[in-house]
Amino acid sequence: MKLRLYILFLVCCSGVNPGFSQPGPSLIMTPSGVRTIQENRGKAPLFDQTLSELVIRVDQAMSEGIDVPVPKDLAGGYTHERHKSNFFLLQEVGILFQITGDEKYALFIKETLFAYRKMYPTLGLHPEERSYARGKIFWQCLNDANWLVYVSQSYDCIYGWLTEAEREELNNELFRPMADFLSVETPQFFNRIHNHSTWGNAAVGMIGLVMNDSELVERALYGAGTTSLSTTAEDNDGARIKTNDEMGFLAQIDHAFSPDGYYTEGPYYQRYAMYPFLIFAQALHNKRPDLGIFQYRDGVLLKGVYALLNQTNSAGEFFPINDAQKGMSWLSRELTTAVSMAYYYDDRNPSLLSIIEKQERVPLNQTGMSAALAIAGGKSQPFLKKSVELRDGAKGNEGAIGILRANSNEDQVTLVMKYAKHGMGHGHFDELAICSYFNDKEVLADYGAARWVNIELKDGGGYLKENKTWAKQTIAHNTLVVDSKSQFNANVRKADEYHPRPYLFDVNNPDVQVMSAIDTNSYQGVTMHRTVVLIKNESFENPVMLDLFKVTTSEVHDLDLPFYFDGELLKTNVKLTPENEVSVLGDKYGYQHLWKQAMSKGEKVLKGTWFNEEVFYSITTTSSDEDEVIMGLLGANDPNFNLRREQPLILRRPNVTNTLFASTVEVHGHYSPVTERPINSHSKVESVEVLLNDDCYSVVSFTAINGASWTYAMCSSDSSGETKHKLKLKDQKLEWVGPFMLTFNKINKSKNDK
């Protein structure tokens, strides 16, 4: 606290020019924004604290001097990392110049920019040849565009402070050439509908706005014209480089987001992509209010922020859908900008303030000041996440991500199912895969990407080979594998053409929430219909998941359904026989990375209990002695130890046509090594049984050890809410209206429930 006050004092009193009155900035910082900030210093602790910390960090970095090395390295290497830290620093120094008026900041930016101005014209393409679109400062244009998005903001902050001659020189010798390079000279980078192009568009547009270069702004908004490109060219992720008629920033917005703000590559990339979308939008809002950019497509940009916030566990970590480094969260730099912006430009939604409080910093512009003042004024409210279906596709009709949640605040259970589009180059072959959480703990875990972002020791920080050979493959996910192959035989282009069909999303009853989707394309001739039900009932400590995976096919297939639990297996009801010499499960589609540790024949009901980080997890699933139970172990054919040694339980059902996998997954109890007293360590589900599975209906019952029982019936061919259904089973008649029914029988059974 003392330190903080001291720093504030420094900020107020260090060599300022209090009469500083050059023409103000106009891009992100604005004259009125700067005025608002200066008027409210000392009134918004979160803003003041962010500023104080920035002053310390920036002054330290500036004291280490300027270095603008000749580009040479890949990510992780010195020149790459240095240019990267340069652009972050320049943006921050610009902010400090505007807020404090201290010319040392402006001078630093000027000197650095002139160092770049001196070097840039001497540069050819970057010597590293890996990229489909090589940059000049970095190995790929993407990073050059990152540089320009940040440096535009910095340049804008000193634009009025520079002399006319200085501006001319920088415009003509550095920025305009760079903008041309990133657009007309590299159309395969600039004119796609892709997150790389979004960065390119924003970079070119923002520097255009700073220089009042309307040609660049038009290029950014509408693309750099058509150019002949090979129609089979691919980028480094194996995705096709197509330049459409549609291109430019507005087309990116049209195509990148669904009407619900979902971004088809998934939240990890959306988080990354949102920054250029939002920062360029903020600049357009300030300099081109005529475009009404935040209202564009029903305000889809700000909907995108909410879509991101909803795709998180209770710690704010994004669901690792498609390529994603696990652990990335709403605490990231990009979300710090995005959430304050959503607060300011949308509806000053007070529940966003509680997230900003967790971020513990605000962007140092008027959006951040506005949020910090509101927090200081006690306006913050909890952000309550609800069950939601986020539709995919520009028109919202190409599948979806379904999210079921029970308990908003404590002991939150979250179930996620992907039945959205594949996700292009960063997509995984995981349609109908689920992952789930108990607060911030993974229950059924998705692997995420095989990549250590920016860690040079792991192949320079880029995607590892195992990302393709393992992480993207179907067996790496909590979904069905047919005949030991991946969906679409792991063909990205094929996968990009299809999407599952949302069948049902019903969250009207908080105690029985249902999501359901059908996939008929991932495997030829196989209809997969997965239904996930989240049930709250006093028989269970936490809400229970009922998972029905129905397979309909005329040919005979071998089916594998894996369940990925973290932590230690405590017990199964089948006796697992370990393999003497551990063999590999297959030779492709990810199976080459799995060892077969142990196996068993199935029982009528298969049960297993796991323990991880003080909590117990149990699965109970229908099986038979024709099934095999495999305990896998990840790590085979992994010479560089790139894979985590995870242990899936795989239920293998060979030689079947139509079948239904029915399972419950429970989260229960607690155990700490300090108290050593287990609480509720046993599963409360006694059994699960399939009562009927035909072309139209699936009926499943399950019972708890306290004697309560449930019957879930569902029509799989008619999701209308009005249709009446009648079914006669062996010893009961079922009648209901609408696609599904759950009956609950609380039987007074006196059973010793330990």
Added chain:
Amino acid sequence: MKLRLYILFLVCCSGVNPGFSQPGPSLIMTPSGVRTIQENRGKAPLFDQTLSELVIRVDQAMSEGIDVPVPKDLAGGYTHERHKSNFFLLQEVGILFQITGDEKYALFIKETLFAYRKMYPTLGLHPEERSYARGKIFWQCLNDANWLVYVSQSYDCIYGWLTEAEREELNNELFRPMADFLSVETPQFFNRIHNHSTWGNAAVGMIGLVMNDSELVERALYGAGTTSLSTTAEDNDGARIKTNDEMGFLAQIDHAFSPDGYYTEGPYYQRYAMYPFLIFAQALHNKRPDLGIFQYRDGVLLKGVYALLNQTNSAGEFFPINDAQKGMSWLSRELTTAVSMAYYYDDRNPSLLSIIEKQERVPLNQTGMSAALAIAGGKSQPFLKKSVELRDGAKGNEGAIGILRANSNEDQVTLVMKYAKHGMGHGHFDELAICSYFNDKEVLADYGAARWVNIELKDGGGYLKENKTWAKQTIAHNTLVVDSKSQFNANVRKADEYHPRPYLFDVNNPDVQVMSAIDTNSYQGVTMHRTVVLIKNESFENPVMLDLFKVTTSEVHDLDLPFYFDGELLKTNVKLTPENEVSVLGDKYGYQHLWKQAMSKGEKVLKGTWFNEEVFYSITTTSSDEDEVIMGLLGANDPNFNLRREQPLILRRPNVTNTLFASTVEVHGHYSPVTERPINSHSKVESVEVLLNDDCYSVVSFTAINGASWTYAMCSSDSSGETKHKLKLKDQKLEWVGPFMLTFNKINKSKNDK
């Protein structure tokens, strides 16, 4: 806060008998203690808060009624867990009766005790036959003794409140028979020098003190006479049951602790064993002040508390020496009692208060009130852990545990070496093993025990088979394995006869701390001499460990030195070749549980970097192309999935006589998936080299990538501080006084240090 006040109000005003004036308790609670508590209510928040929480918990438990079921189950089963929760509850209810005077508490105790009184005479031995000393209420006498230690305290709290007739009945029909059963009737349990017997002694002594039965107290203090027992009988841990001439509580104190308060079974068991030692001591202090129990053997009981506190990482978790469930810490119930007691009976050391603050509760007696008042008075000071050697053996001459620490508060590096006694039935065959920590993170990890304490799903919560076949074996530890066998061929009795010889423990220079010990017994004809040096230097972000493992032998042996790192392997400088079909490393001594995942020939210098929980770890070790490098994977021959899938790096040096393993281990840098910016991810050690290794001397040099270099020289045959040493090496002369020397050469080498 509101809740707390409300509860305090309840405590003050609920159906009390304010004139309650029966003869006071005398065992743990005393009349003056109760008075002190009542006078200071409201002045010591930590005490008040502990009390409020207890009232809620106890009232809830009492409302569920009394159940005293006929004994039937093992640990984890209903009758076991119920009798266990009964004794904890009775003790707590007794405290509430004394503090509040509310007779509902006394009545509850009386009714419960009479339920036991009714059942006890009907009981034979417990039906489960597993134990070498079967109990009546529980499957083993140990648990019956636990019961009596706690229930004695409860009984004492209502002793004066009961009628003479009630006391007579309980004394004669329940407690005296139980005390006889646990002593004279089960001598193999009562008369050993063993933690089981400590519980037995305390139980019998405490009930004796309550009943003023001096015969029982004598028995507790001095043993239950000699009895003929088979001289080869073993307990359930495979340890010999010997009843010495020495027996009883005072003999336990004589034998259990070294003069430094170290307990030979290790801190996990010491924590458990301390409770009966301390609680019986507190009772003796109150009722038999003539014994001066807290001064006995130079105050060794309270030294034991300090020894425990020093055997922890920065989170207070005990070093998992010998059988130990990892994660057990100074937050445990037992330490809550112990630390406040040490505060009260020793020297009111204010640094203990900071630990009590972390415990967030105090014992509800005068020791706890005293600590809570001191904390409220702002007297708490940090508990600074220093480097310390804890000698083992009753006389302190049977080996030791060495602990080196650098940085008391933040970024604390802790190195632990075991060169103490084996540790009896709970000992591991791990002489000269090290484990180390960076704050609370494990760097070189010890496996701990293969056991899930109290988790019924894992073999009833007892020791798993793999505790013997894996966790105790030498290969499971960070120490040398000779010829793929465990030390002493895994023979407990043999191992108990010997201990390594402490060679050197020098912590005078905080920047160069050394511990060193010699083992000549674990492997016949092999002298092992391990020296661990902890070096602080500006070349390294954190203090670095230099580890020298010197082997001297006339016969040729195969040597394995494993390093257990948690987390993910990022990179090694040797190319690891994965095995096609993963094979098991051996068929006994723990090797049967290790798969050989990958191997390689060694290089001159072997380097590897790991990542775990946001931190990087690197090892650099001398090797050669005659060495093999094996990446192991734990989990073979583990049908019940009882073992964690850990991955040791094993350096295998076949066919050698004299050799020296020299390694550095670094902790460095930081990486978070939110910022994705690695800091200091590369090792700073460039190489390690053995310059000399003969019968008398070992000289090792290592260099940092910034060009700094070090030479460590040590005489292994003379640890005198006065001896002068001279050595002539290839290109340098070394001269020094005392057992070791470390020279540091800071060379100005301009090397691009990324």
